[in-house]
Structures are given as structure tokens and as C-alpha cells.
Amino acid sequence: MDLSLVLIAVGAFLLGGAVKGLVGLGLPTVVLALLGTALGLREALLLLVAPAFLTNVWQAATGGFFEGLLKRLWPMLLATVPGIFLGTAVLFRADQGTLDILLGAALCAYAVLGLAGASFAAPGRHERVLGPAIGLMTGLTAGATGTLVLPVVPYLNALGLRRDELVQAMGLSFALSSLTIGAILTAQSTAAFEGIATSLLLVVPALAGMAMGQRLRQRIAPARFRRWLFLSLLILGANLIRRGLAALV
Numbered sequence: 001m002d003l004s005l006v007l008i009a010v011g012a013f014l015l016g017g018a019v020k021g022l023v024g025l026g027l028p029t030v031v032l033a034l035l036g037t038a039l040g041l042r043e044a045l046l047l048l049v050a051p052a053f054l055t056n057v058w059q060a061a062t063g064g065f066f067e068g069l070l071k072r073l074w075p076m077l078l079a080t081v082p083g084i085f086l087g088t089a090v091l092f093r094a095d096q097g098t099l100d101i102l103l104g105a106a107l108c109a110y111a112v113l114g115l116a117g118a119s120f121a122a123p124g125r126h127e128r129v130l131g132p133a134i135g136l137m138t139g140l141t142a143g144a145t146g147t148l149v150l151p152v153v154p155y156l157n158a159l160g161l162r163r164d165e166l167v168q169a170m171g172l173s174f175a176l177s178s179l180t181i182g183a184i185l186t187a188q189s190t191a192a193f194e195g196i197a198t199s200l201l202l203v204v205p206a207l208a209g210m211a212m213g214q215r216l217r218q219r220i221a222p223a224r225f226r227r228w229l230f231l232s233l234l235i236l237g238a239n240l241i242r243r244g245l246a247a248l249v
Contacts, residue, residue: 008038013051013202017209020055022217022225024167025149025174027206028052030229032146033107033236037243041099042091045146046195049182051206052148056178059171063164069172076131076138076152077176083139084180090144092188099145100244106147107237113154114230120151120158127159142177143184 012034019026028048035044060066070077091099112118123130138152152173156166185192 005038009035009047009202010205013205014209014212017051017055017206017211018213018216019209019229020059020206021210021213021215022220023213023229024059025153025170026229027055028146028148028174028178029107029110029233032103033233033240036100036103036146036240037236040096041103041146043195045091045181046185046192047199047202048146049178049185049196050199051203053175053178053182054203055206055210056171056175060168060175062171063168065165065168066172069165069169073131073169073172075128076135076155077173079132079135080139080142080152080173080176081180083136083141084143084177085139085184087140087143087145088181088184094144095247097244097247100240100247102244103145103147104237104240104242104244106141106145106150107233107240110147110150111230111234111237113150114226115234118154120154122158122160123155130155138173139177139180142181146181148174148177 012031013027015034016027016030019030031048031051032041032044035047038044039047090102094102134151134155138148138150141150142148153170156169156173159169161169182196186196
């Protein structure tokens with residue numbers, strides 16, 4: 001990458017890390033929204049692998065609820081893996097214009113749901129059936145667009161988990177998705193392996209951003225920050241859709 005792209009990448013991971021430190025999620029979403037525009041989705045995903053995986057392992061290991069969450073969520077987590085394999089088949093076969101549209105649509109959907117405050121109904125006795133379905137859909141979305149939050153985050157919110165449980169559960173899901181995507185990308189080619197190796201360097205700004213976000217949590221109301229975040233993602237998503245449609249015409 002030339003200097004301008006290096007600066008964009010460092011800035012994207014600083015900002016994405018700060019968002020994650022402040023609200024517990026958003027690193028891949030913010031990074032893909034910014035780098036997807038500058039580099040393209042496939043290239044941005046390569047740079048995202050190591051920072052996303054390591055920060056989410058950290059999040060998944062913190063909280064004290066790991067064993068209980070794993071016992072409850074393993075069917076959903078397990079179903080995520082084949083979904084990612086199906087989603088990455090789209091990622092490798094689609095042209096850049098189509099990928100821009102898919103990523104833009106995922107960002108817009110996430111933003112609209114967040115701005116509307118939409119939530120799932122509690123699954124109750126249907127959790128055993130609904131969990132794997134949510135996992136499969138999450139994997140499809142993650143594999144095709146790199147966005148790890150839909151529909152798993154609204155679903156986890158509907159389970160009535162305590163705040164620390166919710167943050168740790170999101171870390172579990174995100175870490176598994178990041179690891180699976182990274183393994184699939186690495187297996188594709190030597191160039192992909194080199195891109196993921198480069199992403200190790202971007203762990204530093206991602207962790208620095210997380211530390212900044214955790215400090216900002218004491219000064220900025222998370223609800224207000226989320227609102228501005230969702231508005232920004234809506235604009236970025238709409239621009240990606242516009243670019244994708246223009247490329248296909």
C-alpha cells in the first residue's frame with residue numbers, strides 16, 4: 001500500500017477500535033465501511049482478519065460467563081461456520097460492483113435497525129430451533145460482506161442477557177466468525193496469506209483505539225454516540241450502493 005492508503009488503514013482501525021471500546025462492537029463494520037470504499041471488500045477483509053480476531057478473543061475471554069454462554073449458544077455458533085463457507089463462495093465469485101452493493105446494503109440495514117431501535121422478540125422455547133437459523137444467516141452475511149453483526153446482535157439482545165454477558169456473547173460470535181473467515185481467506189493463495197500477515201501490524205492501532213474508546217465511555221453517552229455512528233454508516237452504505245450500481249451499468 002502507498003502512504004495514503006497506510007494512513008487511511010491506520011485511521012480506520014483507530015476509529016473502529018474506539019467504537020468497539022465504547023459500545024462493545026463495531027470494529028469490522030467501521031473498518032469495512034471505510035476501507036471497503038478505498039480498497040475494495042476482499043482486500044479490506046484481509047487486513048481486518050488479525051485485529052478482528054484478537055480483539056474479539058479478548059472480549060470473549062473477559063466477563064466470567066464463558067462456560068455458561070458456550071453451553072447455551074453452541075448450536076448457533078456451530079451453524080455460523082457452514083454459513084460463512086456459503087457466504088465466501090459469493091465473495092470469491094462476485095464482481096466488485098456486486099460486492100459494493102452487498103456491503104452497502106448490509107451497512108444500511110444495520111444502521112436503519114439501530115436508528116429505529118428494532119429488536120427481536122424473545123425466542124423462549126423456540127431458542128433451540130431459532131439459534132442455529134440465526135447462526136446460519138449470520139455466517140452467510142459475514143462470509144459475503146464481512147459484516148459480523150447481523151442478525152446475531154439483535155438476536156442476542158432478545159435473549160435477555162445481562163450487559164456483561166451480552167458483550168462476552170458478542171465476542172464469542174465475532175471471534176468465531178473472524179477465525180473462520182481468516183482461515184478460508186488464508187487457504188486461497190499466498191497473496192492472501194501475505195495480506196493477513198500485514199493485518200497483524202494493524203492490531204496496534206485497533207488496540208489503541210479500543211483503549212481510547214473505553215476511556216471515552218466515561219465522557220460520552222453511548223446512546224448519543226450510537227446514533228451518530230448509525231447515521232454515518234447509513235451514509236457510507238448508501239455511497240457504496242451508489243458506487244456498485246454505477247460499476248454495473
